Amino acid sequence: MNGQPKVPVPTLARLATYYSLLREAEEAGVETLNSARIEGLSGIAATQIRKDLSRFGELGKPGVGYNVSELREHIGKILKLDRVQHVVIIGAGRLGQALAAYPGLADYSFEVVGLFDSDAKKIGKTLSGHLVRDVATLSKSLPGLGARIVAIAVPASSAQGAADAAFAGGARWLLNFSPTHIKSPADCLVRDVSFTQEFAVLAHYSEDK
């Protein structure tokens, strides 16, 4: 990273969790939530919640809690979910298609503006509502698409090449769904989403009884 980020990634991940809960609460007509209730919904300790939110000046009201709409809006601004964020997806396989059609993204103002693949059978077709473009054109077309975030959903063996093409096109924020490590320039951030690691965390708890 070029300089230290103001908010650490684990804090941002928790803020995103709060945002999601607040959004559901708001839709259900809930007006206030206290930290104990947010702990019950999120599994995050109430002390941690209060610490995270006081960092941004949100202290809640003693005996009442946080105003759901205000807090959701406040966190949305911190996470920059108050504006449309363009996203490009590399890989039009099952996972890339699932991402391109993932309903949660539009709910959070993420807009998929490009879907790329290297497979000649897929290029030019419309999958999950998006025209599949040739990944060989990615670095040239990326600036014009205005995408801030690029998701990598290709096989592990193609992941570094796809990422390098994205970096060459000016991408700095990558979400890597491929089960491999991606090397990145110093001013770029690659966040790994590993399904295997998520399964591994649960495996620890599964007793053979």
Added chain:
Amino acid sequence: MNGQPKVPVPTLARLATYYSLLREAEEAGVETLNSARIEGLSGIAATQIRKDLSRFGELGKPGVGYNVSELREHIGKILKLDRVQHVVIIGAGRLGQALAAYPGLADYSFEVVGLFDSDAKKIGKTLSGHLVRDVATLSKSLPGLGARIVAIAVPASSAQGAADAAFAGGARWLLNFSPTHIKSPADCLVRDVSFTQEFAVLAHYSEDK
């Protein structure tokens, strides 16, 4: 959770990251890694790495570091990746199919033993190499499948129903890929994998310049 888990979930998530890195290093023929090098590969602070590993008696050798194979094996035992773990996937849409075919799972000894859906057009077909079964039969067939972990990959509106069927069949460890909160019995653990939240974390860093 029924009683406090011995190892906190965030620690397990980091252990899974170390395991993944050690596996790649082992395949590349690397024999030792020190905490500074693991920090460079994982983005986790060296002090945190040493703290996590010393918890399990792994202290490494000063000036040499950790033996890659030994440490990988040790963490594998803690995460119970040293045995086959049966997994059932509910939802045979794009995401469920992507999970069922995800190459990383088999690499970590996870074996998909069942793929369920409610869509009559999918039931009975073979998708991603798995026969799609009727989710209405899930709670009855789950015990026979020996699945310790159930992944929920259905639309948000069907997620609670799918989870309840899994709980009724004896499932206690759920990985929830649906963009909604799932209510669970006290002795069960639901781990949310939210693509939207992963995007939201990156959105914070994307400056509009």
